[in-house]
Amino acid sequence: MPIDPAEQPVLDAVTAGFPAALGALGRLVRIPSIAFPGFPDEPLVTSAEAVAQLLRDTGAFELVEVRRSDYRTEDGSATGSPAVVARRPAAPGRPTVLLYAHHDVQPAGRDELWDTPPFEPTLRGGRLxxxxxxxxxxxxxxHVAAVTAASHALGDDLGVGIAVFVEGEEEAGSRSFDAFLAEHxxxxxxxxxxxxxxxxVSTTVPALTSSLRGNVTATLEIATLDHASHSGMFGGAAPDAVLASVRLLDTLWDEDGAVAVAGLESAVPPADGPTGPSDEQLVADAALLPGVRSIGRGSVAERLWYGPSITVTGIDVTDVVNASNTLLPSVRVRVSCRVAPGQDAGEAFAALERHLRAHAPFGAHLAVTDVDLGQPFLVDQSGWAARAARSALADGWGAEPELTGIGGSIPFISTLTERFPTAQILITGIExxxxxxxxxNESQDLGVLRKAIAAEALLLARLSRRVER
Ligand SMILES: [Zn+2]
Incomplete structure (x- = not known):
């Protein structure tokens, strides 16, 4: 469908503003705004201030502020990370849209694994x-560029109310998120x-995320002996903790690698829901080595978006250079379990813990600690906002959007819906x-960024014309 000629100025403003948007993105990338415990707070403050300035520079907001929640951890040590809020009121009868993103990032990890320095924005092959x-x-x-373009092109006709929330601790688990929403x-x-x-879906096909798995993460300590002893003296009769751990973890999956824990449920994919990639596409996207097969049963969508999964993400045992002929008395394991939409994360954790306790071999002792729960979510696609978003994505990208699930979780989404129960949620993306x-080697495709800005600017323009809420 051709663009309404009245909307061409919005798209022209996106094009005109793109070099500035890219420059601003590069400046933000230079700030190592990591909210993980043990990282300094100062870059988060710098990053929040930089985002606030970008929002002020749009000229579209009555209020732009950096705020923190009063939230504290139980030991009183940490407050919430600095977040940025902004607001412009809606014209009478027009809706208000809240634009969410986060300005904190994951730690870079090992520098030598990067082809370019992680906090040095580098343009290569059409990607930053x-x-x-x-x-x-x-x-x-x-968000910044879409608001800038819509407000330049529409001037006083930008009738949609706009609120902005740029969080500063999403990668660190959004610990003060709920308190922040309550306070602000x-x-x-x-x-x-x-x-x-x-x-x-790809650099040419946009997606609207419609289903998200939840997450249960826990640390297990599996202990069989009071202290370490010589494997030559006791091996073969005294069970070491590695043996018990390997046997226990093996019970979590069946022969196909599908989850084998009673009580961890799968959802029935909705009839109009996303169909998902092919197995060949999965093999390519997840970079399976030659000859390695995918795991589980059913379509890729059923496995990635509507079924549970269990991954061991860390094990504390003696490392190989320090290996000696010793029976290890205890082992710690971090287990991450994805929860299908429709199942409560707490219920899923209870099922996992029941399974682990029932299957601990040789009477091994089991302690379960550091439990984190994130709820799964299915996004309602029937509202007017979802329809408006689909048409704006189609016109901004020049390709019809597909509904997709994501196998990961965005735990704060369910918090958002609890705090704002009447709001319609749209999950878009730039990845x-x-x-x-x-x-x-994280990178952003520049074509995707431009199309995402165009789609969001069109959405803001269209919501500016929407009269009934
Ligand atoms: Zn993110």
Missing amino acids: HGRGASDDKAGVIT HSVLEADVIVVADSDN DPDTRAHSP
Whole structure:
């Protein structure tokens, strides 16, 4: 469908503003705004101030402020990270949209795994490389550039109310998120919430995320002996903790690698839901080595988006250079379990813990600690905002959007819906399958960024004309 000629100025403003948007993204990437415990707070403050200035420079907001929640951890040590809020009121009868992104990033990890320095924005092959270049500083820039373009093109006709929430601790688990929403509810209240922190089908096909798995993460300590002893003296009769751990972990999956824990449920894919990639596409996207097969049963969508999964993400045992002929008395294991939409994360954790306790071999002792729960979510696609978003994505990208699930979780989404129960949620994104968010060599495709800005600017323009809420 051709663009309404009245909207051409909006798209022209996106094109005109793109070099400035890219420059601003590069400046944000230079700030190592990591909210993990043990990292300094100062870059988070710098980064929040930089985002606030970008929002002020749009000239579209009555209020732009850096705020922190009063939230404290149990030991009283940490406060919430600095977040940025902004607001412009809606014209009478027009809706208000809340634009969400986060300005904190994952730690860079080992520098030698990066082809370019992680906090040095580098343009190569049509992509901007650097930690946070995509997740989620490109989300921040999408909001800034879309507001700038819509407000330049429409002037006083920009009738939509706009609230902005740029969080500073998403990668660190959004610990003060709920408290922040409660404390700053009136600034953030909206009819529609756009969360620009997800994925696209490819660099040419946009996606609207419609289903998210939840997450249960826990640390297990498996102990069999009071202290270490010589494997030559006792091996073969005294069970060591590695043996017990390997046997226990093996019970979590069946022969196909599918989850074998009673009580961890799968969802029935909705009839109009996303169909998902082919197995060949999965093999390519996840970079399976030659000859390595995918695991589980059913379609890729059923496995990635509507079924549970269990991954061991860390094990504390003696490392190989320090290996000696010793029976290890205890082992620590970090287990991450993805929860299908429809199942409560607490219920899923209970099922996992029941399974582990029932299957601990040789009477091994089991302690379960550091439990984190994130709820799964299915996004309602039937509202007017979802329809408006689909048409804006189609016109901004020049390709019909697909509904997709994501196998990961965005735990704060369910918090958002609890705090703003009447708001319609739209999960858009700036990533594509080659983004490598959270990994070395993260990068943002510039074409995707431009199209994401165009789609969001069109959405703001269209919501400016929407009369009934
Ligand atoms: Zn993110």
